[in-house]
Amino acid sequence: MKRKEEILKSIERELIVSCQALPEEPLHSPYIMARMAYAAMLGGAKGIRANSIDDIREIKKAVNLPIIGIIKQVYDESNVFITPTRKEIDLLYQEGVEIIAIDATNRIRPDGKVISEVFPAIREQYSNQLFMADCSTYDEAKQAYELGFDCLGTTLSGYTTYTQGTKLPDGELIASLVRDFPIPIIAEGGIWTPEELKRVFELGAYSAVVGTAITRPMDITKRFVKAVKFDLEG
Numbered sequence: 001m002k003r004k005e006e007i008l009k010s011i012e013r014e015l016i017v018s019c020q021a022l023p024e025e026p027l028h029s030p031y032i033m034a035r036m037a038y039a040a041m042l043g044g045a046k047g048i049r050a051n052s053i054d055d056i057r058e059i060k061k062a063v064n065l066p067i068i069g070i071i072k073q074v075y076d077e078s079n080v081f082i083t084p085t086r087k088e089i090d091l092l093y094q095e096g097v098e099i100i101a102i103d104a105t106n107r108i109r110p111d112g113k114v115i116s117e118v119f120p121a122i123r124e125q126y127s128n129q130l131f132m133a134d135c136s137t138y139d140e141a142k143q144a145y146e147l148g149f150d151c152l153g154t155t156l157s158g159y160t161t162y163t164q165g166t167k168l169p170d171g172e173l174i175a176s177l178v179r180d181f182p183i184p185i186i187a188e189g190g191i192w193t194p195e196e197l198k199r200v201f202e203l204g205a206y207s208a209v210v211g212t213a214i215t216r217p218m219d220i221t222k223r224f225v226k227a228v229k230f231d232l233e234g
């Protein structure tokens with residue numbers, strides 16, 4: 001594994017493509033996600049964001065790019081589902097990914113604790129590992145910065161009850177994080193067009209993750225269908 005600085009340097013001003021399909025999604029398959037990642041690499045992506053050990057393992061065989069690894073795991077007790085407990089963090093660390101992304105919202109986690117209670121021990125134990133904080137607000141990102149995360153992502157803006165309805169991509173959040181925190185700000189969530197991607201970089205994002213617009217054909221199809229229906233109705 002490369003040094004932290006080298007990894008971050010390799011994604012600076014570059015596109016990261018998220019290749020994810022949950023069990024209920026049509027493309028759920030490590031094989032398909034690895035091909036998606038390969039296509040993204042050929043297209044010029046410089047990083048891949050991926051969910052689950054099975055997908056990550058397959059993706060590693062197909063591409064030689066840094067991976068932001070997550071494990072989405074839903075527990076009954078909590079709404080936190082992106083790398084929510086110590087168990088998922090340990091699994092990702094053992095598997096080996098360049099960056100581990102964790103839900104860094106203020107919500108109670110499945111173990112009954114909040115991020116400020118659990119992260120210090122993780123930071124200490126895995127001091128050589130890069131961690132990305134998946135945040136939904138400025139205050140969450142501020143706390144994540146103070147806790148020692150290596151980069152801050154806007155991943156969860158619009159996806160917590162208190163940010164629902166936020167227009168994505170959340171340019172305001174990106175700009176305020178760029179202004180106030182001297183670590184890489186990763187724009188993620190709701191980037192649908194090349195123009196929006198360009199815009200988040202203009203706002204100062206260090207790197208940007210695009211998922212659905214590139215790797216979820218069902219959602220892409222829906223957008224096209226909706227456009228036509230709208231025209232017919234409107």
Ligand SMILES: CC(=O)N[C@H](C=O)[C@@H](O)[C@H](O)[C@H](O)COP(=O)(O)O
Pocket residue numbers: 018020070082155156159188189190191209210211212213
């Ligand atoms: C909220 C949540 O669960 N986000 C997930 C995080 O990994 C993914 O489902 C998104 O696809 C990813 O964040 C990229 O965003 P978008 O697909 O909008 O480009």
